[in-house]
Amino acid sequence: MAEETKPAVPPAENPAADAEAAGPSKKAAKKAEAKAKKEALKAQRAAERIAVASTSNEPEEDPARDFYGPATPALLKSFSADAEDVTLRSISESHIGKKVVIRAWLQNTRMQGAKMAFVELREEGNWAIQGIVAATGDAKEGDSTPVISKRMVKWAGAVNPESFVTVEAKVEKPFAPVKSCRVSDFELHISKIFVISAAPATLGMTLAAANRAVTNFSDEEVKPEEGAQEKEAEGGPPAASMLTHLDNIVMHKRSPVQQAIADIRVEVKHLFRDYLRERGFKEFEPPCLIGAASEGGAGVFSMPYFNQTAYLAQSPQFYKQFEIAGGRKRVFSIGPVFRAENSNTPRHMTEFTGLDLEMEIRKDYHEVLSVLEGVLLHIFRGIEKNCAAEIEVVRSVYPSPEILLPEPGKELRLTFAEAQKLLREEGPEEFRNVRDDEDMSTPQEKALGALIREKYKTDFFAVDKFPDSARPFYAKVDPASDPKEPVTNAFDMFLRGQEILSGGERIADPDELEARIRYKGVDPTSAGIKEYIGVFREAGVPPHGGGGIGLDRVVAWYLALPSVHLAAYYPRTPKRLLP
């Protein structure tokens, strides 16, 4: 039956205008594009399909009448006693010739003549299988083979895609692997099919459309790109904007590419946590609600809190340090952090997930740098190994060059001054005059990443000893550096030319900290700062350092996604808090 394979969802050929579709009013102008697409698809579906409702009222003489239709408690109990309840991913050679019961999304159907329907069934993680509903003759006395009527075949072929169904079927070997399905070595010969939860006749976004590269990440709906028509003509449904994806969050999430990204994200967290636990790090939960906008003040959300004002934490920085002061050797946290910045770019969100750690320094802060390098490389190598299939799925939609990682023990570390020198001497013309005492810009970072990939064959590296001017008040100044151009024991790490981590040694001595806070122009008696310094005065605090990683960015830049919004489950932007 392998020759029957085909794309998951048929291409949207001949989209026709729907008589019901109202022209875009002034108020609805923003959503015009999405609506037009919906209506076109609706018309197409309406022409192709027969409503489930009408066919379920078949005359009673259908001998297969109890083998299909909307699920009822009685029908769900009618499965054969010897049918094993299985998941698609668990089907193996041992199931061949045996009856199974499956619950899955029906992602596609196709009739072949009047006697055979092909249905594709899918479960989590893009595990899909081909099923066949083929009409049999009438039942003969003593024959236990279930009857499958032409009416049942027709009904099965007309189930709305993305309905949730359950089937009883016999597992068989196809003549050749079913290329369109991840479960390619088996197919299901279906004898019963019930719809548990019906999808509408028209989906807001088809699975195939949801699986195309997002075209536009602006918070404003815009007109289709030039060339969108051509793309459509090339085959496949039109791609959609991020807003359309968010307005159709269910289909967005069901798309193979988003399932793969989500699986990689889960694995990144897991690898981060496991690596640190094995090295004696203890997890803790920093608070989100804090009493003072202590880290900067700009870009912080604030809200009424009974008789005072509460702020949302921009990072767990202070609390990681409090854990060290409070007797922990090594801690980490995974949790939300918030930035009230009105930045409407594919790199920014107002809420994201921070992976943070802090640790006692025994001899030198490079211990911290080593742990952070170690955990990041563990993550990169881990997903390369554990998520190879998922990475392939993502690449099929968002192509990216192979990532270059350093050999173990050959990690690349440059000082900030070395990085700037490289940019001056070998970088683009515009960076001929970059200075050692000024922070890098985003274009500088990208140029540096490209230079280093070329020269050192790595997409991952650390830049150490950032200038004093580029670091916050808690960063420890390198006591050995030139007091006229002080540098800090602080570093960033980069992936594909984008920053994914900031870290370094912190100041543990309260007097040094207070002096540094004054030097940075912050009032050490201000709310939050006073209490922060106070913690280091309570009792002796060991030297310590740490770093913070943006989970969303690690996933996005590792996969070279066009926007960090694709790596988040529910991206929060200045204009969007839904769904």
Next chain:
Amino acid sequence: MAEETKPAVPPAENPAADAEAAGPSKKAAKKAEAKAKKEALKAQRAAERIAVASTSNEPEEDPARDFYGPATPALLKSFSADAEDVTLRSISESHIGKKVVIRAWLQNTRMQGAKMAFVELREEGNWAIQGIVAATGDAKEGDSTPVISKRMVKWAGAVNPESFVTVEAKVEKPFAPVKSCRVSDFELHISKIFVISAAPATLGMTLAAANRAVTNFSDEEVKPEEGAQEKEAEGGPPAASMLTHLDNIVMHKRSPVQQAIADIRVEVKHLFRDYLRERGFKEFEPPCLIGAASEGGAGVFSMPYFNQTAYLAQSPQFYKQFEIAGGRKRVFSIGPVFRAENSNTPRHMTEFTGLDLEMEIRKDYHEVLSVLEGVLLHIFRGIEKNCAAEIEVVRSVYPSPEILLPEPGKELRLTFAEAQKLLREEGPEEFRNVRDDEDMSTPQEKALGALIREKYKTDFFAVDKFPDSARPFYAKVDPASDPKEPVTNAFDMFLRGQEILSGGERIADPDELEARIRYKGVDPTSAGIKEYIGVFREAGVPPHGGGGIGLDRVVAWYLALPSVHLAAYYPRTPKRLLP
């Protein structure tokens, strides 16, 4: 040397008034108690101790001058090349007679005559060891034994407790186990001791005070209880209020009891996550910032968000369901949730950590109940096994009866009606008239817990089939229940008579959901609700259910702590956002 063991910190005998201490002004009235204690201790310390600074300016003729004092980079490099860098918990028989280097908090010192000082060193997790600094004779030519002068002994005996120090020492076997220290089978014969980070001469709260049961959880500072003086007279330092603990967060966290609670909390999270991962659950991060106060409206924090209003999520309920709709079979999340309730009780916080899960239901919602029972029992049995030492430490401060758990396979489940019947028939007089169609009150829950412990010998049980009136709009009504007194497929679980979990089946059908929302008096077109229903209209969603556990409460009630605030790292209450 075992006879030298003694309590971690000497009792605060003869507290004397400090000439510097100002009497409490009207403004500072609230902090008067704490301040008085501080000052008393300060005076005591001042009398007992010699400042580190003055002793470090010893005349140069001290032959041991390079073996003690404030740490400098040069001194830290002076450790013997053959001394192994170890942690206290890793010290074993194989170290006996060998040189080691330790970094730890000095928690206590005591002089014995002028020639010997005992110092207790502690690291994370209350691992403490006894160290000895004993004066040697003067160095003889050719003798490689390091010289320890009487000045060095005196200095070591005067280091402020809770300073962070590093020592070089030889590991020896004590004559008898050192009962006061967790590392009781070894002691350290110290040859070098340097202070890396000095504690102040007076601690805001001593370690011993921090390790006593918290006396008062009110957000208002109150006068010391009657009898506080007596307790002090009985031995040991005075206990402190929760406010004093929070004002001295470093010492609060360093106390053995809080270290033990924190370790148990870490383990609970780990057990929760591991159990679910093994059963195919995928972790995800629900957003904290949401666009509508969709779950109720009361008790929700709101804030300006660019041109709109943002709210803080009261639970991940909607987003867990979106994950199921979006193609996941089973998900879980661990993260902060927020309640803007002005409840100033030891049971309430405005921010806490939710352990949540949601899963597809294959046949019956009791699948969900079984998973939740399973994960909770896995947690309870896991911490019993993995945290036995920590539980003992907690019990030594907060005594609690042994927890009674059901045998595997004998978990207790009652229906709500059965639980109410039990209360009516066998409970206290005041519950003779409890009704099957009204939710339980907290006193009812406690009475039920006591009855069930007595009758069924378990502190953990589930109450299923809550009445319709006691459940939110997303709870699925049991279709088999009496339409006049409908009950839901929803349940709570209890530990020691307190609710720790709510769960049940959700409505997956959008029409049923909309009808139910109307029936509950909520407008289905209101912000947030409209989008919520819309998700179920996008495509077919399988039957599903789940539950939410309060991490802080599980830890607190398992350990029978007097307040959930003790189980949180940084408890947030209506009056307190610091530290």
